[in-house]
Amino acid sequence: MTSESTASPGEHATHHLLIMAYGGPDKIEDVRPYLLDVRHHRLTSEEVFHEIEERYKLIGGRSPILELTRAQGDGIEQALNEQAPDGETWKVWDGMRHWYPYISETLSEMKGAGVERAVTLVMAPHYSKMSIGVYNKAVDDAASGIETVAIDRWNLLPGYLDALEERIHDALRKFPEDVRDNVPVIFTAHSLPERIREWNDPYESDLQATYEAMKDRFPGHSTEWAFQSAAMTRDPWLGPDASEVIDRLHRDGVEHVLICPVGFVCEHVEILYDIDVEFAQQARGLGMQLERIRMVNDHPKMMAGLAQLVRDHVRNAGWATA
Numbered sequence: 001m002t003s004e005s006t007a008s009p010g011e012h013a014t015h016h017l018l019i020m021a022y023g024g025p026d027k028i029e030d031v032r033p034y035l036l037d038v039r040h041h042r043l044t045s046e047e048v049f050h051e052i053e054e055r056y057k058l059i060g061g062r063s064p065i066l067e068l069t070r071a072q073g074d075g076i077e078q079a080l081n082e083q084a085p086d087g088e089t090w091k092v093w094d095g096m097r098h099w100y101p102y103i104s105e106t107l108s109e110m111k112g113a114g115v116e117r118a119v120t121l122v123m124a125p126h127y128s129k130m131s132i133g134v135y136n137k138a139v140d141d142a143a144s145g146i147e148t149v150a151i152d153r154w155n156l157l158p159g160y161l162d163a164l165e166e167r168i169h170d171a172l173r174k175f176p177e178d179v180r181d182n183v184p185v186i187f188t189a190h191s192l193p194e195r196i197r198e199w200n201d202p203y204e205s206d207l208q209a210t211y212e213a214m215k216d217r218f219p220g221h222s223t224e225w226a227f228q229s230a231a232m233t234r235d236p237w238l239g240p241d242a243s244e245v246i247d248r249l250h251r252d253g254v255e256h257v258l259i260c261p262v263g264f265v266c267e268h269v270e271i272l273y274d275i276d277v278e279f280a281q282q283a284r285g286l287g288m289q290l291e292r293i294r295m296v297n298d299h300p301k302m303m304a305g306l307a308q309l310v311r312d313h314v315r316n317a318g319w320a321t322a
Contacts, residue, residue: 023096024063059272068266075298079307104142128203159305167293189263191227
């Protein structure tokens, strides 16, 4: 069987993109098996299960990450096909790291459909061996028969930065007009264990580059960098935590603050609970107004930028010339 992705010159060609995200439970009953998958089935206390279940109950009883990722896939697919020359089409597939459809399941489906080549893209802009590297390994382990080329980072993609800038401007309108031009912006990303520094992991430098690029777009605002969503382990994790920054700003007399999570691209538990519940509750207790940006989700500028990045990788791999 000959895949359309390997069509001869002049024939119709279909290219394939696999986008990947973390995954999340579809209902409360899924939280326990989902968490066991995240923790690689290590012994987990009932207290931890209960705490995570309570978090999901507070955000609606489920994670919206699958449908949001699929909306991103639809947006990228549309942009890819709009950019494609005559005789070329694109199909986007999705796979989750810790829930259904698992990456391995999607790759099996792709093989069954005759796919021979695919670009892979994690819906997270910053590379770490502990994040993007794990997704890439999952692809390598399951992609037998499919040639893949991975996009490792897109932390300075113009469309991503443009989308963030628009979201920040929109969010600043939530503040009183007389203060909005001076509201401090806290940029955040998911924390990782400090041990990543032992192998010169580029995660922090990737994040710093994004942070510097966004600071340049908002020269009138004071800005802060912080991490969030550290896991419940004994190992030290990257800091400062955003909660510490909020406390410090309060001590400095700040009454309004905006959070811009640059390390995430859609709403899920780290946004809907960690920010919208925990940080919001902390700020209310301090008498502060805390807002966050609407996540970039399937912002058209980011979708178009990612589509062009995917096409660049296809050309660099020699799979297409246009």
